[in-house]
Amino acid sequence: MGCDDMLTPHRDDVELTSPLQLPQLPNDAVWDGSIAYLDRDGVIIEGSENYVNTVDEVVLLPDSAKSVGDLRRAGYRICIVTNQSPINRGLWSSSNLSMIHDRMRQLLLRDDGDAHLDLILHSPYAPWEGAWARKPFPGMLEAGRQLIDSASSDTSLKNMNLKFGDDWSDRPDESNSVMVGDRGVDMSAAARFGVVGFLCDPDTGISSVMDSILGDSY
Numbered sequence: 001m002g003c004d005d006m007l008t009p010h011r012d013d014v015e016l017t018s019p020l021q022l023p024q025l026p027n028d029a030v031w032d033g034s035i036a037y038l039d040r041d042g043v044i045i046e047g048s049e050n051y052v053n054t055v056d057e058v059v060l061l062p063d064s065a066k067s068v069g070d071l072r073r074a075g076y077r078i079c080i081v082t083n084q085s086p087i088n089r090g091l092w093s094s095s096n097l098s099m100i101h102d103r104m105r106q107l108l109l110r111d112d113g114d115a116h117l118d119l120i121l122h123s124p125y126a127p128w129e130g131a132w133a134r135k136p137f138p139g140m141l142e143a144g145r146q147l148i149d150s151a152s153s154d155t156s157l158k159n160m161n162l163k164f165g166d167d168w169s170d171r172p173d174e175s176n177s178v179m180v181g182d183r184g185v186d187m188s189a190a191a192r193f194g195v196v197g198f199l200c201d202p203d204t205g206i207s208s209v210m211d212s213i214l215g216d217s218y
């Protein structure tokens with residue numbers, strides 16, 4: 001599956017392979033390749049059956065900023081992977097989503113100065129479009145890995161050729177990476193991608209699985 005013939009993941013405001021500047025890891029640590037792939041709603045911010053539709057509806061779950069900070073202090077880069085079908089359902093625009101994400105980043109950094117999000121990917125597609133980039137399929141995780149790997153050596157992402165599905169054979173090891181989500185589709189995407197998945201309670205979010213991820217000393 002090549003990039004041209006599929007419904008690809010999206011980034012806020014820019015093309016998928018636009019330049020990507022990764023924030024320095026805490027304590028200038030050298031990145032070892034670990035990525036924490038995180039769902040958004042019910043993991044970082046409060047979810048809603050009717051979607052998170054406006055900036056004012058963005059509410060951090062307890063200790064989600066500290067959890068993201070702790071993951072980065074433990075050496076993980078952070079890649080948000082979020083299904084956002086309201087866009088292709090025609091409910092609201094991608095610029096609205098971008099404002100929601102700006103607010104989320106702001107709140108995370110307010111509560112923990114290390115809680116940077118390296119990359120946010122979203123899937124604007126409606127369920128009936130069958131997009132590989134919509135969870136339970138792993139397209140967002142596949143893109144996240146390739147984008148972050150490339151950006152860590154060349155922020156311009158020049159000549160980047162993303163691969164998906166069976167077309168991507170030379171995959172890096174994901175045994176030190178994790179995926180956190182609050183729903184079955186998140187765990188399915190993790191399993192299809194080949195990364196260990198942690199299912200959290202949507203009312204408490206990521207903080208409820210941090211000791212499972214980082215071990216007993218956490």
Ligand SMILES: [Mg+2]
Pocket residue numbers: 039040041042043047181182183
């Ligand atoms: Mg969720």
